[in-house]
Amino acid sequence: MKTVVEGRDIKKYFIASKSLFGKTEYVRAVDHVDIEIYDNSVLALVGESGSGKTTLGRILAGILKPDEGSVLFKGIDIYRDGLTRDIRHKIQVIFQNPDSSLNPRMRILDILGEAIKEIEPTISKDDLEDRAAQLLENVNLHVDHLYKYPHELSGGEKQRVAIARALAVNPEFIVADEPVSALDISIRAQIINLLNSIQKRLRISMLYIAHDLRTVWNISDYVAVMYLGKIVEYGETEKVFRNVAHPYTATLLTSAPLMPKEFRKHEIYPVGEPPSLIDPPSGCRFHTRCPIAREECKKLDMKLEEIEDGHYTACPFLK
Amino acid sequence: MEVRIEEKKRKERREKALFGQWWRIFKANRVAYVSLYILIGITLISLFADFIAPYSPYEFDIRRAREPPSLEHPFGLDEIGRDLLSRVIHGGRYSIGIAYAAVFLGASIGVILGLISGYYGGIIDDIIQRFTDAMLSLPTILLAIALVTVLGVGVTSLIIAVGLSTVPIYIRLTRGLVLQVRNMDYVLAAKILGKRDTYIIFRHILPNIASPIIVQSTYYLGLTILIASGLGFLGLGVPPPTPEWGAMIGRGREFLISSPHIVAFPGIFILITALCFNLIGDGLRDALDPKMAKYIRRGRI
Amino acid sequence: MKILEVRNLKVYYFLHRGIVKAVDGVSFSVEEGEILGIAGESGSGKSTLAHSILRLIKPPGEIVEGEIIFQGKDLTKLSEDEMREIRGRDISMVFQDPNTYLNPIMKVGLQVAEVYEAHQNAKIETVLDKVVNLFKKVKITDPEKRIYSYPHELSGGMKQRALISMAVALKPKLIILDEPTSALDVTIQLEIVNLLKEMKEELNASMIFISHDLELLSEITDKLMIMYAGKVVEYGSTKEVFNNPKHPYTEALINSIKYIRKDTLPTIEGEPPSLINPPNGCRFHPRCPKKFDICDKTEPSLITIDGRKVSCHLYGEEE
Structure with a gap:
């Protein structure tokens, strides 16, 4: 299968505190991660808050330069070679909170208009309105919304506008x-259905960042599970859910009360509180919360190993 | 499928006033609303001073100096026998005009520097901020005095001096606001679309920080009137015989006990104008803050 | 025995845009030792309802009608001083976001101790061991040290545990939980829910658990009340509501939390209505897949059917 976006050995640390004489402390948001998104497919990046999934997403979207490693979009290293305007348009982002992703002082028409003008800078006023109306139609919104301000729209409608804006520049990766x-x-279900149908119709590749496994199960072809800046399990969605191979993924699956029985192969629950990203545990980072941790986990080098075709895990002990 | 918008609807919608509900909320604040009308009144009177003032502001009759108010001269005559009413009416032109010009100058420079400082950060930010720190270490009035001493006496130098003295406050204010807006997702979304920095600054950031800056400017209009008058009082403002309110008080102060009207009338006008600007500022602050709008009880509006 | 009975409660917000009827004629009761779940989307009035029980509604909001009978007393008729006695001692509350509830510059243990200070006039120093015991109960590790921690030194789950310890400190008869786990990660959510269950058993208290997360409610509650646009649409035992939802809205909600692979998710079309101008008749009718001629004309009353209360024309009128 063709790879559209590839992240190689990505590292991103943020400075947490810096003192004049002491050592600088870092938040290890993304710690040497490899990731691939295939053509016309959806990769779900799953993890809890503070796992570094948003940071990784921003790095892959070309808006946050990693400290180390490279991001290739169709073979072009976007941080080394720089983003041309054309490639910039091919990679778009849909944000979590539509309240802050739409400029409150702009009408929907102007919000979509500024995206359309990126592709067609000389478009006439009337054509621009028709194009914007078409975009709204594509996300199942009424044309009347064009003349409204974001605060006049509901949360779901705002998110549809944000999706329409991303689609305005004909992206290949979202x-x-x-x-x-x-x-x-x-x-939620409406928006997921919309994303699903758009993805299928326009054959867009997508990185879907979430902590909600229900939508992940619905929308994704592949899943990567992230814990404290590292990917601990990766594979086709069906395989990861049915054949879970990392205890952290297993605890995620069992923590959802209505998770179907078939995905609850291991009834295990995490112990204690998540450690901080500033001082992550040695060895396997999950060992402090892992119900099946062994002594050797403290020293274990977390490396993804293939356990079945296209299914990788960083834990050899979950059987 | 091709989507076309009905021509009629298109027109209708385009013409729909962008005027939000802020005017309604502003109007509901009676004090601010009345202040606005008083201020418009004072401004109009000063603008048309040539037609309204009963006498010339410069003609004097030294024999009738310091005559108290009478029917003939409602505000009385000043220290060399000029009609005080006419001088106050003409003086508004200078006092208010200087305030508008100075605030416009200060805001233009301060907001642009603040935008650059806040948006780009880094070394530019450091330089601008150290400059601001230095300027802010002096009280505004002292800064204005220092500048006027350098620039010399006159209307233009007064505007420049008072205007420049407000620049550091504008830089601080704007920078703080930019820092809040800069990290909003819509700014990031514009970057992802490939928009240039100048576009983002003027299209996305400035409109979203405009309201607090407008509100602050209204307060500064009141403040600059006071500063300009203060300089006039100290003899550092517009040179005589120009009728500027502060200068009028300055020259009338020797006769404060014997002829208080010479000081009182310009003083009252300075007070009213500065107060109006402040009250309008309060009203605008409430009206332009959408969060306020939500919580106002229906009964009051 | 009924510990709380709410009769025909109406809470309105008087805004300049119009009157928001956030809670519009809601009746329910809580039995001793029972956990009642209140579910609904944002704007359904569930949170307003919770706050009005403790009379925490601030202007422009107002309790305009109804009775809140707690242990024989009508809380709507009590003075502010009498209410203050009841808050924290007889009825306590846990809020969604511990960050806004905990004072950031005060040690957590002292904040919990303040509860004793407020209600028992105890000196803070004398109750510190009580606080340590409480922290042990809510499973905060290292309680002797933790009472001297500042809120920012604790993780989200810890902070929520501290809040829970505050809520159970005076052994209240009723604990109101307003989305207590929404700000937490899934794995922590389950732990908190289990802790709450234990607390309930130990104190023999009743609980009102408010959440938009039906999955979580299915796990913890005995009874479930579904709210839509300020009204109760269905109210009955959690098991029965889940197994056999009667109201089309409940049915749609339960469908929307099913795990479905790569297919269209069942949705509820449209958006929740405005509470200033709610639809005529049944408030759900514009979005209802089963609506018929009278739904937009008359408002259905809450009728009892199979031991459950439903407000829907599909089930006819009560005899």
């Missing part, structure tokens, strides 16, 4: 950063 977690349950 990073959707928890696009439904700020929305009500009844609206």
